[in-house]
Amino acid sequence: MLEKARQLLHSYFGYETFRPGQEKILTHVLQGQDVMGIMPTGGGKSICYQLPSLMNDGITIVISPLISLMKDQVDELQENGIRATYINSTLSHEETNARIQRLYAGEYRLLYVAPERLLSSTFQQVIQYTKVDVIAVDEAHCLSQWGHDFRPSYLDIPTFIHRFEERPVVLALTATATPEVAEDVCELLSIPSERLIKTGFARENLIFSVHKGQDTDRFIVDYIKQNKEESGIIYTSTRKEAERIQNMLKKKFISAGIYHGGMSSEERARHQEDFVYDEVSVIVATNAFGMGINKSNVRYIIHAQMPRTMEAYYQEAGRAGRDGEMSECILLFSSQDIQVQQFLLEQTQYSEERKKAEFQKLRSMVNYCHTEQCLERYILDYFGDEQASDCGRCLHCKDDRQVVDVTRDGQMVLSCVRRMRERYGKTIVAQVLTGSANQKIRDFKLDRITTYGIMKGKKQKDVVAFIDFLIAHRYLSSGDGQFPVVALTDLSGAVLRGEEKILKKETVLTERAVSNDDPLFQQLRQIRTQLAKEHEVAPYMVFSDQTLREMSSQKPETKQQMLQVKGVGEHKYDVYGEAFLHVLRAEANGGSNEQTPVL
Incomplete structure (x- = not known):
């Protein structure tokens, strides 16, 4: 059965071999066994249910959390010649x-639905008379109340x-x-x-x-x-900030879409479509856009x-480079971000136990920064x-900044925490160290301890950031x-x-851009845009950037050679x-335009 799956993989998707984890998961599914797969975004999870749908007699139901994503997924499947549809509101x-x-x-192999539809009596009646072979639960972490995006x-x-x-x-x-x-999901679904198949969370094409x-606005512009x-996505934590950044970009003559929960569904759909179809290259969005995009050529x-959490960050960052091309994931951190997330968390209706767990996640996110x-x-x-070695790609791995000995400053902070009897938060500690005249400091008589004002020449926000550094590297601990x-x-x-x-490491402001200066690749992208229209x-549904790069590198001149390019089925x-092929043959003949088609 796996051999047949490989043939279908090449015929429909243009790939010769399975990615890590796909073969193990497919083996279980084809043998009629329940299975859970944890694979990074862009790791080919959808293949694990799309291929069985082509081999089974009945249908595969895909339960997906966002209806805004279903149309993109179905359109892409239909472009690959797979009969799929969705039913939603x-x-x-x-x-x-x-x-x-x-x-x-029996005209469909795949049916996408939202979880809210499952208990509808009408839908249940439909399914009663339909042979269902596989139920694929996408974004399965939404099942767990300990997940970052639990959905009742x-x-x-x-x-x-x-x-x-x-x-x-x-x-x-x-x-x-x-x-x-993962343990929670397996228990709930009796897997x-x-x-439980894990392929690792590493994404080798992400920087x-x-x-x-940084001056956030200047950096972004x-x-x-x-x-x-x-193509790129700019994520914000609040609707207000998303609107501010979009307006700022507009004033700089940069056209950008916007997407947040306060917009009408029609507005969100229009802006998302403009982005997916490359009408605009940038979209500013809140986490409402986190799982709502299937676009493969997001480059940053x-x-x-x-x-607020590492889970949310990695999922949103994972929207970059789904086609396997090198892409950047940049986080612009400000100490004010912590207060914003603390405020938003306090506004939730979570139980005290859940809030405590969420504050722990927030601390992990701050430590990352x-x-x-x-x-x-x-x-x-x-x-x-577990990862044996560093990635060699990220800012810190490629960082050539000078290392500075900050032991003396560290001793000042640690000594102050000890003299304050480990009873206060980092803001109060920073105020004592910088000699703040805050009334609260006087009321607590903290202006009388020996470490009061010993870092008077430093800004309070810099001392707070330094304390965060000490916490991140376990010289200090922080409660919940x-x-x-x-x-x-x-x-x-x-x-x-x-x-x-x-x-x-000393503080240095650095910026880096993704380079795409291959003229043939750019020419192929133009052809792709014309064909997509x-x-x-959407252009990425024609061929991915990775496929175009392989064409540009291999320069196939025949159908057989073209079918050897990854992504060409x-x-x-x-x-x-x-x-x-017309464009590639023209390139092989010295760039003659006579063979380039008029599309």
């Missing part, structure tokens, strides 16, 4: 009935599955799950723990960086101008504000994915809650005794292949 009653009739007639509607899935007289194969998929969340002390041919993600170790390694450690208490650690004693040094599909070749 965007369809009229007549459209829904028409699709149901075609479903009864996902708890309807186990009930829906149990209604089947003959249980379909259950396939749970996600890109972001800690060990605790044996030995059938991570954190920039502190300069970066977009340097990468004006590329800029977080203008720090997200202040660590000086490999950024990818920090992310992998967070998800319980909105106002966590700072305490000493085992490392603190070694530093205070002079047995351990604290080294920190002709066929009324039989169906795609029949629809688009000849147009690209």
Whole structure:
């Protein structure tokens, strides 16, 4: 059966071999066994249910959390020659009935639905008379209350599955799950723990960086101008900030879309479509856009504000480079971001236990912004994915900044925390160190301790940032809650005794742009844009950037050679292949325009 799956993989998707994890997951699914897969964004999770849908007699139901994403996914499948559809609230009653009739007639292999539809009596009646072979639960972390994006509607899935007289194969998929969340999902879906397949969270084509002390607006404008041919997403934590940045870009004559929960569904759909179809290259969005984009050629993600959790950050950053091309994930950090996230968290209706867990996640996110170790390694450690070596790509790995001995400043901070009896938060500690005349300091009589004012020449916000650095590197610990208490650690004693040094890299503002200066690649992109408009599909649905780069590198001149390019399957070749071959043959003949087609 796997051999047949490989043939279909090449015929429909243009790939010769499976990616890590796909073969193991497919083996279980094809043998009729439930399985959970944790694979990074862009790791090919969808192949794990798309290929079985081509091999089974019945249908595969894909439960997806965002209806805004379904149309993109179905359009892309149809471009690959796979019969797929979706049923959701965007369809009229007549459209829904028409699709149901075609479903009864066996015209579809894949059906996408939102979890809210599962317990609808009408939908259950439809499914009762339809053979269902596989139920694929996309973004499965939404099942767990310990996940970063828990959705109560996902708890309807186990009930829906149990209604089947003959249980379909259950396939749970996600890109972001800690060990605790993965265990929770497996238990809820009755998937044996030995059938949890992890391929690792590493994305070898992503370059991570954190920039502190930047003028956010200037950085964003300069970066977009340097990468004006590329698609990118700018994430913010609030609607207000998303609107401010979009208006700022407009004043700089940069056209950018916007997407947040306060807009009408029609407005959101229009801006998303403009971005997906390359009408605008940049979109400013809140986390409402986190899972709502299937666009493969997003070349950069800029977080203008720090997200609250590592899960949210990695999922949003993972929207970059889904086609495998090198892409950047930039986080612009400001200490004010912490207050914003603390405020937003306090406004939630979470239980005290859940809030405590969320504050712990926020601390991990702050530590990420202040660590000086490999950024990818920090992310992998967070998800319980052991990594033997640093990535060699991120800002810190490629950083040539000078290392500065900050032991003396560290001893001042640690000594102050000890004299304050480890009873206060970092803001109060910083105020004492800088000699603040704050009335609260006087009321607590903290202006009388020996460490009061010993860092008077420094700005309070810089001292707070330094304390965050010490916490990130475990010279200090921080409790939970909105106002966590700072305490000493085992490392603190070694530093205070002079047995351990604290080294920190000097602060330097750095920027880096993604380069795409291959003329043939740019020419192929223009052809792709023209073909996409002709066929009324998004450009990335024609061929991905990675596929165009391989064409540019290999320069195939025949159909057989073209079919050896990753991402070029039989169906795609029949629809688009000849147009690209004309351009590539012209290049081989010295760039003659006579053979270039007029599209």
